[in-house]
Amino acid sequence: xxxIEIKDLTKHFKGFTLDHISFALPRGCIMGLVGExxxxxxxxxxxxxxxxxxxxxxxxxLGVDNESREFNAAKEKIGIVLDEAYFPEVLTPKNxxxxxxxxxxxxxxxxxxxxxxxxxxxxxxxxxxxxxxMKMKLAIAVALAHxxxxxxxxxxxxxxxxxxxxxxxxxxxxxxxxxxxxxxxxSHIVSDxxxxxxxxxxxxxxxxxxxxxxxxxxxxxxxxxxxxxxxEDIPKEAxxxxxxxxxxxxxxxxxxxxxxxxxxxxxxxxxxILFLAKGA
Amino acid sequence: xxxVISNAVNQPIYGQIYRQIKNSILSGELKAGDMLPSIRSLxxxxxxxxxxxxxxxxxxxxxxxxxxxxxxxxxxxEKNLAWIRETHLKQLEDHLRNVRxxxxxxxxxxxxxxxxxxxxxxxx
Numbered sequence: 001x002x003x004i005e006i007k008d009l010t011k012h013f014k015g016f017t018l019d020h021i022s023f024a025l026p027r028g029c030i031m032g033l034v035g036e037x038x039x040x041x042x043x044x045x046x047x048x049x050x051x052x053x054x055x056x057x058x059x060x061x062l063g064v065d066n067e068s069r070e071f072n073a074a075k076e077k078i079g080i081v082l083d084e085a086y087f088p089e090v091l092t093p094k095n096x097x098x099x100x101x102x103x104x105x106x107x108x109x110x111x112x113x114x115x116x117x118x119x120x121x122x123x124x125x126x127x128x129x130x131x132x133x134m135k136m137k138l139a140i141a142v143a144l145a146h147x148x149x150x151x152x153x154x155x156x157x158x159x160x161x162x163x164x165x166x167x168x169x170x171x172x173x174x175x176x177x178x179x180x181x182x183x184x185x186x187s188h189i190v191s192d193x194x195x196x197x198x199x200x201x202x203x204x205x206x207x208x209x210x211x212x213x214x215x216x217x218x219x220x221x222x223x224x225x226x227x228x229x230x231x232e233d234i235p236k237e238a239x240x241x242x243x244x245x246x247x248x249x250x251x252x253x254x255x256x257x258x259x260x261x262x263x264x265x266x267x268x269x270x271x272x273i274l275f276l277a278k279g280a
Numbered sequence: 281x282x283x284v285i286s287n288a289v290n291q292p293i294y295g296q297i298y299r300q301i302k303n304s305i306l307s308g309e310l311k312a313g314d315m316l317p318s319i320r321s322l323x324x325x326x327x328x329x330x331x332x333x334x335x336x337x338x339x340x341x342x343x344x345x346x347x348x349x350x351x352x353x354x355x356x357x358e359k360n361l362a363w364i365r366e367t368h369l370k371q372l373e374d375h376l377r378n379v380r381x382x383x384x385x386x387x388x389x390x391x392x393x394x395x396x397x398x399x400x401x402x403x404x
Binding site for chain 1: 327328
């Protein structure tokens with residue numbers, strides 16, 4: 001069964017339309033949501049949590065329609081982290097534990113404190129004295145301590161240093177050792193997504209560009225560095241993106257539409273997304 | 281068992297896993313009946329995609345190197361590995377026959393061919 005199933009999701013705002021988005025996150029997988037600022041990533045996540053209501057289409061989360069009554073029970077099984085962690089400033093992690101104990105039915109105190117230990121967070125320091133990285137770690141500890149099956153994270157790794165980000169990615173990697181656990185995360189930092197995702201969803205100006213298995217994506221395309229003359233010889237239908245400089249051309253091609261006659265450069269997911277976004 | 285995933289080589293990740301597990305089996309490092317790591321734990325340990333790992337295991341199963349037993353695990357197949365080795369030797373022989381024909385047409389001596397092979401091995 002899919003952890004999240006979205007069909008023809010549509011939402012209109014003034015000046016922005018999320019346009020018939022469809023994708024599914026299979027259980028046990030990690031899916032990354034990429035796209036420029038204003039592409040519709042946060043809107044999609046908000047629609048999944050039914051924090052804003054949709055204009056059309058359907059969303060099923062953990063098997064239930066998110067506008068149905070049963071969704072309230074399903075929320076117990078979802079952990080959420082937004083790009084800013086908000087807790088009252090005077091609270092310490094110990095206080096947070098005491099509050100969450102009465103908020104979530106499945107709250108696991110031992111799990112929470114072992115995460116606090118793992119992240120080396122001080123138990124008795126108040127939230128206002130936390131650094132950005134510490135705040136984010138606390139939010140992630142809270143999201144994981146109530147035994148969720150699905151984690152949803154909106155830009156949770158942005159603004160953090162590479163060490164902290166790596167630590168957090170490791171945690172998501174471990175979380176999905178259980179085949180019932182799934183993660184949906186959005187990020188600008190494409191290299192983070194490349195490290196851990198099974199699937200990549202690419203949104204561009206409110207439209208779904210693709211939802212693909214990450215490794216297949218990188219196999220399907222090739223990046224070539226060519227002279228202008230060489231470039232002229234490539235069949236136009238194979239070209240997905242072009243970057244020119246005074247001395248030559250970098251071109252992204254679909255491998256199955258052209259014979260592979262030129263040596264392929266190392267293609268990162270980030271390059272791929274940039275080429276495709278400009279070509280679109 | 282060693283599995284090294286490299287971004288420097290121009291080979292898809294599932295192919296790298298497939299080849300390395302296959303080689304471990306053919307070399308005898310992994311014996312028939314040996315249990316392989318589960319798809320999920322291998323993927324998570326290597327920090328690669330679960331789907332990619334599954335693809336490698338599917339290929340290994342299709343080609344008869346491993347058995348996937350539902351809800352139990354993945355095992356090195358009992359299937360006659362001697363036969364697999366035999367077919368590989370046969371392929372090698374065919375290739376060598378081609379090499380000989382080409383060498384004759386280019387007028388290369390045996391020593392020159394061996395030297396060529398050595399150079400190839402060094403450059404790899």
